[in-house]
Amino acid sequence: MFIPKLYRSEDYDLMRQLISENAFALLISSTEKIRATHSMMMLNEDDPEHMYVETHISKANPQAKTLKDGDEVLCDFLGAHAYISSSWYDHMNVSTWNYEAVQIRGNVQLMDNEELYQHLEKLTFKYENFQKCPVMVKDMGRAFVEKEMKGAFGLKIIPTEIYIKQKLSQNRKDHDFQNIISELDNTDENGKKIAAKMKLIQK
Template identity: 70%
Template sequence: MFIPKIYRSEDLSLMKKIISENAFAMLISGKGKLAATHSMFLMNDDGAEWYLETHISRANPQAKVLQNGDEVLCDFLGAHSYISSSWYEKTNVSTWNYEAVQISGKIELMNDDELYSHLEKLTYKYEKPQKCPMFVEKMGNELVEKEMKGAFGIKIWPGDIFISQKMSQNRNDDHLVLSTTPFSRSIPKAFSSTISSPTAAPVSIPAPASASASVLAILLSTALARLFSNFVLSSCIDRIKALFCLILCPYT
């Protein structure tokens, strides 16, 4: 992954955070034919060494060609947000800010015991917050063993690691004043720590709550920018009316 020096990070704690919070990632391989599969990842870290683990369907053509020692690429996209040129105090181009991790490494096929353990850990992570969690051990051995026959589990031992944290480090702190998204508003706080110390621990950036919330935030921020930069209204009532007109405009 190409990463300009100003956006490059070597912070492994940031890498772990991105992987943990954005575990539905891409498994990419080029053996035989270029292939990519969305799958759930876990980081297995005992302190001394770590590796990634995931599983895909055995019916997947990608699984049918992968063997021990083959190289794959794992691609994780963290928090990201559109940065509108209308948010800047001075004219500038729009861009997209994001956090991302790419890890290439050699694979090791899981045996049945390792696959079972992987499914246990994966299920526990996402079932634990549920009101009535259904863990693997509650599903019954017969059902689990039957389902395991269709799963292709692999470990990925890391080789090259790329961590990108693009947060407008090349822009001034007074930018993004009209942004209404938490991700974008928190960017100026990260400027100083990133610029003064490239290896400093990054500021925690909240990801958008949902796609619909992100769309609404962009509409609101654009409306605010247009309202205050293009209109001179005589009263607060007129401003509120104009704001609602601008927000509703895309839907009418």
């Protein structure tokens, strides 16, 4: 991911937020050919000094059939994003797009059965916990879950490079910056999210 210095962030709290809120991300690999799978991802910080991304895909997925320990993959997380119209400036300029994104490049470690079970427990808790009648992994019974696990391919991605990008019109003068916020506040949910982010960093 190309990140001009103006848009580069080293804020790991922002990274955590973007991953948590945009967990259905792309797992990209290039073994044999370029492959990409949307999958649910979580940041594991049980050991803060050695955090990693964990996920699972179907064993029937061709990507699962090619990945092995040590292979390099890329996890791509896209946060809020919004179109910025050229009509929102007080001068002639081109339109663009504001957005937040995280990319984590890392090496694969395949999960064993116990690691996959724990991964599914945590993932299910995160999304079931707020349901009216939550069904946790423990409620399903170990035998049932382990039977279903036979079709899952669990993996950990150990980061080698982390990229955090916040492109929020930081290159615009104050008048245009404020006008972009005003216009975004009158658009869709993504636009409102970007406007809120811009307010946090405004000069």
